[in-house]
Amino acid sequence: MAATGSAPTPTSQAVGKALLLVTAFGWGLNWTVLKFVLLDWPPLFARGTAGLIGALCLALLAMARGDSLAVPKEARAPLVVAASINVFAWMGFTALALKWLKVSEGALIAYSMPIWAMMLAWPLLGARPTRRSLVALSLSLTGMVVLMGGPDFSAAKLPGVLFALAAALLFALGTVRAKRPIAMPGPAVAAWQVGLGCLPMVALGLMLERPNITALSAHGALGLAYMAVGPMALCYLTWFGALKRLPTAVAATSMLIVPIVGTLTAVPLLGETLGLREMIAIALTIGGVALALRS
Numbered sequence: 001m002a003a004t005g006s007a008p009t010p011t012s013q014a015v016g017k018a019l020l021l022v023t024a025f026g027w028g029l030n031w032t033v034l035k036f037v038l039l040d041w042p043p044l045f046a047r048g049t050a051g052l053i054g055a056l057c058l059a060l061l062a063m064a065r066g067d068s069l070a071v072p073k074e075a076r077a078p079l080v081v082a083a084s085i086n087v088f089a090w091m092g093f094t095a096l097a098l099k100w101l102k103v104s105e106g107a108l109i110a111y112s113m114p115i116w117a118m119m120l121a122w123p124l125l126g127a128r129p130t131r132r133s134l135v136a137l138s139l140s141l142t143g144m145v146v147l148m149g150g151p152d153f154s155a156a157k158l159p160g161v162l163f164a165l166a167a168a169l170l171f172a173l174g175t176v177r178a179k180r181p182i183a184m185p186g187p188a189v190a191a192w193q194v195g196l197g198c199l200p201m202v203a204l205g206l207m208l209e210r211p212n213i214t215a216l217s218a219h220g221a222l223g224l225a226y227m228a229v230g231p232m233a234l235c236y237l238t239w240f241g242a243l244k245r246l247p248t249a250v251a252a253t254s255m256l257i258v259p260i261v262g263t264l265t266a267v268p269l270l271g272e273t274l275g276l277r278e279m280i281a282i283a284l285t286i287g288g289v290a291l292a293l294r295s
Contacts, residue, residue, distance in 0.1 A: 016245030028261025048201025054232025087197020100160030143284030
């Protein structure tokens with residue numbers, strides 16, 4: 001929406017859609033790039049390190065814009081909660097999930113979060129699901145069953161499924177419980193959220209994963225740089241820019257492009273397979289999520 005509250009102009013909407021495409025492609029490609037980095041470094045340490053670099057880039061941008069990085073007292077607790085759910089749980093758990101899952105599997109399960117937000121809103125907010133919402137839930141669950149029912153899906157992948165599902169559920173919970181935006185400039189609040197969420201990842205990675213720092217290859221280093229500058233810095237800015245110019249429902253529905261981009265880029269870059277079963281699962285799950293967002 002325009003800042004003045006008036007209807008967005010066609011030019012503003014076109015810019016918003018362009019920013020949305022940049023965001024969706026950047027976040028979608030990140031799933032594939034992360035798999036490259038995981039060949040050299042363990043998941044929590046890899047994702048956390050990229051996040052800290054991204055947070056530094058966002059903080060430098062905020063200062064260059066003249067924005068204050070000071071956190072108002074009333075925003076401190078919401079900021080910590082948002083960092084815990086939106087960054088630590090989402091980024092950390094999805095990274096862990098990729099130890100066991102293909103990109104198509106992890107991304108599809110993780111991006112079922114609008115379905116769980118819809119279901120959690122019933123006990124938490126008293127918002128009973130409509131018939132359309134129940135159809136959306138059935139479609140998405142059917143898609144996940146199709147995805148997990150293939151011959152290459154074994155019990156060994158269960159930890160990955162649980163991590164991806166936990167990431168989706170926690171992000172959905174944060175969405176349902178969020179009462180109002182944090183009153184800080186976009187780059188500043190993104191810098192704090194990413195930094196606070198990724199610092200524990202690095203600490204846990206050093207303690208539990210014991211990474212070999214020198215094992216990072218040239219490809220891994222390029223992937224780490226992309227993760228930091230692209231999805232964790234640039235894409236946050238393009239996302240904020242898109243939200244200023246487009247209705248929230250349009251922006252949210254368009255983010256369903258992300259798991260599709262991740263799946264399609266993983267085929268040539270990682271050699272992952274995309275057969276009829278995966279395409280049916282994608283169509284069912286994404287269709288259900290899109291229906292839930294519309295309702």
